[in-house]
Amino acid sequence: MDNYTEQSAERLREIQADLERQYAGYQARNLKLDMSRGKPSGSQLDLTNGILDRLDGYMVEGGIDARNYGCLEGIHEARKLFSELLGIPRDRLMIGGNSSLNMMYDTIVRHWVFGTHGHTPWGRLPAVKFLCPCPGYDRHFAICEDLGIEMIPVPMTPEGPDMFMVEKLAGSDPAVKGIWCVPLYSNPQGVCYSDETVDRLASMHTAAPDFRIFWDNAYGVHHIYEECHLKDIFASAEAAGNPERVYYFFSTSKITFPGAGVALLATGPGNFAELKHHMSIQTIGPDKLNQLRTVRYLKSAEGVREHMRVLARELRPKFDLVLNTLERELGETGLASWIRPKGGYFIALDTIPGCATAVIELAKEAGVKLTGPGSTFPLHHDPLDRNIRIAPSYPPLDELKTAIELFCVCVKLAGVRKLLADKKA
Amino acid sequence: MDNYTEQSAERLREIQADLERQYAGYQARNLKLDMSRGKPSGSQLDLTNGILDRLDGYMVEGGIDARNYGCLEGIHEARKLFSELLGIPRDRLMIGGNSSLNMMYDTIVRHWVFGTHGHTPWGRLPAVKFLCPCPGYDRHFAICEDLGIEMIPVPMTPEGPDMFMVEKLAGSDPAVKGIWCVPLYSNPQGVCYSDETVDRLASMHTAAPDFRIFWDNAYGVHHIYEECHLKDIFASAEAAGNPERVYYFFSTSKITFPGAGVALLATGPGNFAELKHHMSIQTIGPDKLNQLRTVRYLKSAEGVREHMRVLARELRPKFDLVLNTLERELGETGLASWIRPKGGYFIALDTIPGCATAVIELAKEAGVKLTGPGSTFPLHHDPLDRNIRIAPSYPPLDELKTAIELFCVCVKLAGVRKLLADKKA
Numbered sequence: 141m142d143n144y145t146e147q148s149a150e151r152l153r154e155i156q157a158d159l160e161r162q163y164a165g166y167q168a169r170n171l172k173l174d175m176s177r178g179k180p181s182g183s184q185l186d187l188t189n190g191i192l193d194r195l196d197g198y199m200v201e202g203g204i205d206a207r208n209y210g211c212l213e214g215i216h217e218a219r220k221l222f223s224e225l226l227g228i229p230r231d232r233l234m235i236g237g238n239s240s241l242n243m244m245y246d247t248i249v250r251h252w253v254f255g256t257h258g259h260t261p262w263g264r265l266p267a268v269k270f271l272c273p274c275p276g277y278d279r280h281f282a283i284c285e286d287l288g289i290e291m292i293p294v295p296m297t298p299e300g301p302d303m304f305m306v307e308k309l310a311g312s313d314p315a316v317k318g319i320w321c322v323p324l325y326s327n328p329q330g331v332c333y334s335d336e337t338v339d340r341l342a343s344m345h346t347a348a349p350d351f352r353i354f355w356d357n358a359y360g361v362h363h364i365y366e367e368c369h370l371k372d373i374f375a376s377a378e379a380a381g382n383p384e385r386v387y388y389f390f391s392t393s394k395i396t397f398p399g400a401g402v403a404l405l406a407t408g409p410g411n412f413a414e415l416k417h418h419m420s421i422q423t424i425g426p427d428k429l430n431q432l433r434t435v436r437y438l439k440s441a442e443g444v445r446e447h448m449r450v451l452a453r454e455l456r457p458k459f460d461l462v463l464n465t466l467e468r469e470l471g472e473t474g475l476a477s478w479i480r481p482k483g484g485y486f487i488a489l490d491t492i493p494g495c496a497t498a499v500i501e502l503a504k505e506a507g508v509k510l511t512g513p514g515s516t517f518p519l520h521h522d523p524l525d526r527n528i529r530i531a532p533s534y535p536p537l538d539e540l541k542t543a544i545e546l547f548c549v550c551v552k553l554a555g556v557r558k559l560l561a562d563k564k565a
Numbered sequence: 566m567d568n569y570t571e572q573s574a575e576r577l578r579e580i581q582a583d584l585e586r587q588y589a590g591y592q593a594r595n596l597k598l599d600m601s602r603g604k605p606s607g608s609q610l611d612l613t614n615g616i617l618d619r620l621d622g623y624m625v626e627g628g629i630d631a632r633n634y635g636c637l638e639g640i641h642e643a644r645k646l647f648s649e650l651l652g653i654p655r656d657r658l659m660i661g662g663n664s665s666l667n668m669m670y671d672t673i674v675r676h677w678v679f680g681t682h683g684h685t686p687w688g689r690l691p692a693v694k695f696l697c698p699c700p701g702y703d704r705h706f707a708i709c710e711d712l713g714i715e716m717i718p719v720p721m722t723p724e725g726p727d728m729f730m731v732e733k734l735a736g737s738d739p740a741v742k743g744i745w746c747v748p749l750y751s752n753p754q755g756v757c758y759s760d761e762t763v764d765r766l767a768s769m770h771t772a773a774p775d776f777r778i779f780w781d782n783a784y785g786v787h788h789i790y791e792e793c794h795l796k797d798i799f800a801s802a803e804a805a806g807n808p809e810r811v812y813y814f815f816s817t818s819k820i821t822f823p824g825a826g827v828a829l830l831a832t833g834p835g836n837f838a839e840l841k842h843h844m845s846i847q848t849i850g851p852d853k854l855n856q857l858r859t860v861r862y863l864k865s866a867e868g869v870r871e872h873m874r875v876l877a878r879e880l881r882p883k884f885d886l887v888l889n890t891l892e893r894e895l896g897e898t899g900l901a902s903w904i905r906p907k908g909g910y911f912i913a914l915d916t917i918p919g920c921a922t923a924v925i926e927l928a929k930e931a932g933v934k935l936t937g938p939g940s941t942f943p944l945h946h947d948p949l950d951r952n953i954r955i956a957p958s959y960p961p962l963d964e965l966k967t968a969i970e971l972f973c974v975c976v977k978l979a980g981v982r983k984l985l986a987d988k989k990a
Contacts, residue, residue, distance in 0.1 A: 177634070179633055180633065185633065192621075192854075195617040196617075205607060206825075207610045207823070208605065208822070209824055238852040239850075242847055242848040245846065245848070252678060253678065254711075263688055286679075393634075398632070398633050399852060400855065421707050422670040423667040423670070424664060424704075424823070426663070427852065427855065428825065429617075430825065430852065
């Protein structure tokens with residue numbers, strides 16, 4: 141295969157004619173496929189159906205009846221399991237309901253309404269800004285958008301966010317109150333934060349004393365090919381004298397069931413006391429029976445790891461298929477680049493500038509749904525219009541094969557059209 | 566038995582000596598009993614254990630896999646059941662997680678942060694006030710306290726809150742943004758709101774266009790002796806041209822399990838659209854498996870009513886015991902008054918002024934835990950120091966018998982001491 145960017149206009153027109161034919165062939169098939177969201181497939185969920193078994197016994201550590209009220213921090217058994225799994229002291233863990241997104245949202249809203257450690261509530265400040273490593277997670281950005289928080293895009297590097305830019309912005313502007321991080325298999329690029337990135341985030345000077353890192357370790361145990369190591373940010377932050385800098389989020393949404401998992405939050409002791417107070421007003425306690433169900437099913441930290449190996453065997457053929465197809469169809473074309481993720485749920489592909497919207501539109505017109513244009517950037521604004529998030533987990537393998545092959549045709553077609561338009565201009 | 570308030574000081578001193586002996590007898594028994602919270606007992610919860618059975622099948626109406634993400638408003642099957650049970654149109658119902666308190670808190674916080682229908686967010690106003698019918702529910706008042714909302718106590722009548730006062734305050738002061746209501750078996754008095762009260766709340770003029778009724782119908786189907794009728798406040802509000810006035814809350818916390826029930830919120834179409842938007846940022850969706858579990862177990866509206874009859878048979882002997890003991894021990898003393906509730910979870914007893922704290926303290930010293938003094942009033946301030954909330958549901962019958970008998974001794978002892986002190990003064 142040739143590099144399309146080096147071809148003559150004439151050759152490109154020949155290629156385009158062929159691609160248009162291929163594309164029309166897909167259109168004629170009336171496809172209805174979905175690579176838009178990081179949802180597990182039905183067959184993946186079936187691997188966890190044992191959790192639906194009858195729950196026998198509901199008394200938990202401390203003589204607590206898990207059916208009844210109480211136990212705001214979650215049941216002891218769940219705190220113990222996740223403490224071992226994540227290497228976070230048990231008394232820093234608040235085990236919640238089914239949504240870590242909800243815990244993130246509520247955490248920001250608490251800062252918005254009440255402030256923290258005596259600092260002005262963010263909602264009373266003239267401006268609040270968050271650093272947003274991009275490509276990033278659309279639902280993080282949506283929280284900021286809803287609250288009117290100004291989002292500052294920060295480019296990603298193979299080591300994590302561009303730390304020179306992060307240090308400069310957080311260190312100079314007291315309105316910069318936080319940063320969104322997906323440190324492992326970063327959503328959606330597949331980047332793992334390096335030890336140096338973790339240390340610099342944990343130790344950097346921040347102009348705002350109430351600057352917080354929103355550490356969404358959503359894919360902390362979601363290894364597919366090999367296991368990325370992630371440095372303990374709490375240890376780094378404490379060593380640097382910043383014990384209250386980090387809010388750490390995790391969930392079993394992609395370990396057990398997305399709709400009925402268990403989410404958790406961990407943070408420094410001062411933050412923890414504050415959030416415990418506010419949460420004691422907000423609710424009497426989480427669904428302890430679902431926590432118990434989850435712990436009984438997963439058994440232990442090693443039980444989680446073993447379960448994730450089972451899920452990886454289900455997911456790996458899908459990632460193989462997508463990555464091999466991308467490599468085969470686009471590898472030499474000069475029309476796209478991507479990182480081979482070692483885990484997580486996504487592949488982020490960059491087209492040549494100015495093509496992402498066209499690719500997504502072409503795919504949609506042929507019946508393949510992708511995440512909308514710009515969705516990996518704040519306010520859906522991808523300045524170079526080039527990033528596309530691919531979620532291979534949901535469709536069955538045969539559908540995924542069709543979807544990703546069509547996708548590659550769309551990337552090539554949009555790319556060739558763009559190259560030809562550029563030559564004309 | 567004589568009316569203690571009509572006795573001579575000499576006779577009162579004889580009575581006191583006898584009561585002190587009785588009290589000392591209880592103290593010697595090293596009791597450890599709890600009538601403080603409206604928690605079901607273990608044996609009551611056992612009546613619902615069938616809900617813990619294996620969940621077979623998880624596909625719900627609309628081809629939705631309840632294990633996976635999505636379905637923000639809750640599953641169709643749950644909306645249908647609660648629509649039939651509560652007489653609220655299905656499309657007004659948002660079925661949530663395990664806590665209606667959480668839904669109330671989040672609703673107020675949304676008004677605080679975002680405002681509603683273009684009105685200034687409550688958090689940006691110089692003052693926000695809520696009307697608080699008293700005695701009322703301590704967790705409602707705690708939400709206001711945490712946010713710094715000024716609470717205006719409104720006395721209760723046998724028909725509900727004093728509507729002349731409510732109309733005057735809500736009608737004249739635009740800072741009055743809401744009222745807390747527990748319309749059926751009001752927590753804790755057992756009062757049921759009359760049709761006229763419902764109509765007046767729904768139709769009254771409010772100085773604030775964004776005034777909202779927080780209608781916590783926590784005990785809507787929790788009949789113990791007979792069924793109180795509650796007028797449909799949505800119909801009244803709509804007839805009066807106030808379709809957005811009401812937020813209605815309900816849960817199965819005291820139908821299935823307090824820790825693992827299903828909560829819901831219902832409101833007008835404009836509010837609903839707003840909250841759906843904000844909730845779509847906050848979470849991907851509720852735990853649909855627990856909703857499915859709940860619906861499968863309860864089956865239908867009539868299934869809920871039948872289940873509540875079963876629970877009433879468990880609770881009735883406890884209410885009988887408490888009410889009969891109060892009547893026998895305190896009925897003629899002039900030292901206490903209360904309403905016989907027809908349902909709900911509580912009995913609210915008024916001592917003579919200035920005795921509630923002393924009674925609660927006496928009971929505590931003898932090993933019986935009661936809800937703390939003033940807890941049925943905003944900021945824990947019971948101006949006459951006379952209201953005590955009794956929760957008979959949690960202790961087994963034999964323990965409850967001891968607890969309530971001791972309680973009556975404490976009411977008499979504190980009352981006699983107070984009468985004697987008043988005579989001296």
